[in-house]
Amino acid sequence: MIDTAALWSVQTLVPLPVLLPLFAAGLTLALHRYANVQRVISVTALSVTTASSAGLMAAADNGPVVVDVGGWAAPVGIALVADRLSALMLTVSGVMLLCVLLYSLGQGIPEGEDPREGGRFGGTIPVAIFHPTYLVLAAGVANAFLTGDLFNLYVGFEILLAASAVLLTLGGTAERVRAGSVYIVVTLMSSLLFLTAIALIYAATGTVNMAQLAERLPDIDPTVRLALQALLLLAFAIKAAIFPLAAWLPDSYPTAPAPVTAVFAGLLTKVGVYSILRTQTLLFPDDDAVDRVLMALALATMLVGILGAVAQNDVKRLLSFTLVSHIGYMIFGVALASEAGTAAAIFYVVHHISVQTALFLVVGLVEWRGGSTSLDRLGGLARLAPVLAVLFFVPAMNLAGIPPFSGFLGKVGLITEGVRDGSGLAWALVVGSVVTSLLTLYAVVKAWNKAFWQEAPSGVARDLALPRSLVLPAGALVAFGLALTVVAGPLYGYAERAARTSMDGFTYVNAVYPGGSERGTGESVEVSEDEGQP
């Protein structure tokens, strides 16, 4: 029986971020001949998605919102869980996806233009394919954030991987095919590792539901548990681009069109970080040995990444390396395994999504204006395009962590917690964070000096007005990053509450199993089957 009250509960909002983009993707694919209709559909779908994510964020503050897909309750069916962490990630990624979509609309690339023949955008975007793929990517990201089921997380990953591979190789130029080959093979490899981990977890525990796993994993052999944890972390670390597994990222991202690179840089690695955050807090809490390994990896990621950035001479590659480097901060927060550390990591993820995306969009503008992203061929942009200079300067300083921006606040949160932790490794990380921050400043200031302040080389056009349709979305995202600084107090509070609920272990589990967990009742059919019989 369906009554209208049931139709319009908060739970209605939960599947929307997955369903709407998927439906819209189908529609835009069917209507590929009508470019304007496609645009309207995409923008509407992502706007509604973002709005419903924001609604979810407000609702999840009172406790996780759970939907059993298909009406099957949690251990049997797949649960979609919107707790504070998921809802926050969804909202920020929604805003970002929308801004980048508007930017890509403004870009309005003519079809059939070869990137090497003077195309200003570094290639063509076949618009007909772009919209459906972009929406599928949005659906995959939302699915990964929302799911309460490990196998469904794998499906979410694959959805966004397939979409991202198409976006990365748009146009099929030689450079993109090369980058796309590396990218898809590496990510496929990590997906297969993830699938293997799922198989082993299923063999060990008999479930892939995350809430149920949270209950059963503490009971299995610690050695097996460690192996499962290591395998999961390995799979996620490739996606999140953590140090020894990060080499693929700066190699593949910069070749894509600016909006695509922006989305990838902002979102895809963060899905990996989110998965690490979720598994470390929910499935494998209290494991000091792994946390120490993660700390060492975080330190290596920061330093190796930023040293790579310093060596680069191309703004896009430089930013890709800073992206890798700053993943280290988030892993640092996760590895601290305390409420304050996790809160700082969550805040840092939110900050970094907005800032890194904004920077890549602005670099797209720099490429448009200056005709190149190589620092040798750029120059004089501060005088020629002052608006652009401001748009680059603000997120760049934010990334480096200059007060009072949100990057500074996130770093302060991490460093405070690192000092409080007090172990040798934590101190090393505190020092590493500061050094990385300074080197980031050095790298972006180098880019700033060469692109904006040095004498303009002959290749840079003198009078060329930036199109408003590109400046506005990029500016909106920069403003969003600034707004994060303004609302940093409430946002940090939300991140702290999100950290608390994901650390305590029972909020999530109780939400998925209303009315008591299986451990609470003390008897479980599956467990007694394994242990009760000779």
Next chain:
Amino acid sequence: MIVLENTPSAVLLLAVGVLCGAGVYLLLDRPLTRVLLGIVLLSNGANLMLLVAGGRAGASPVVGNAPADVRMSDPLAQAMILTAIVITLALTSFVLALAYRSWQLHGHDEVADDEEDRRVARQAADNAPAYEDSDAAETGETLDEEAATVYDQVVERAERLRAQRERDERDQHGPQGGGAR
């Protein structure tokens, strides 16, 4: 209650091992088609592992269909395998398309090195004084010098291609097209 008999079959485990081992070996190769075959083998290994994780085969998993004393097969593992197979199929076809495109563009499907990496290597070779390393004893050339040589070759080739393309363009557009640029 029916006793769960979950000891995995050695044959299946061996098959998983062989598939994964062969898959990793192929994955380390350079041509994209071999890498693709490696991925296919690996994914089959992973799927088989999921099947093993679901326990021994039993009666068909339809309630009321199986005799009371026979355990049902685990349908969840098989459902997951089916999903994984479909996903791998889609991505395999995508990699195949990439390999084909690469063949169209270059006449082979080997994944090339990143030019920018080589540029950085070249820069390092220019800046740093050459130092002795273990390779030098055998070839008389340091790693830095090797990187520099490789980089020079790449640049040379890129320049040759660029010149070729410009020539082609001139031929196509004639004198007017050239003048417009």
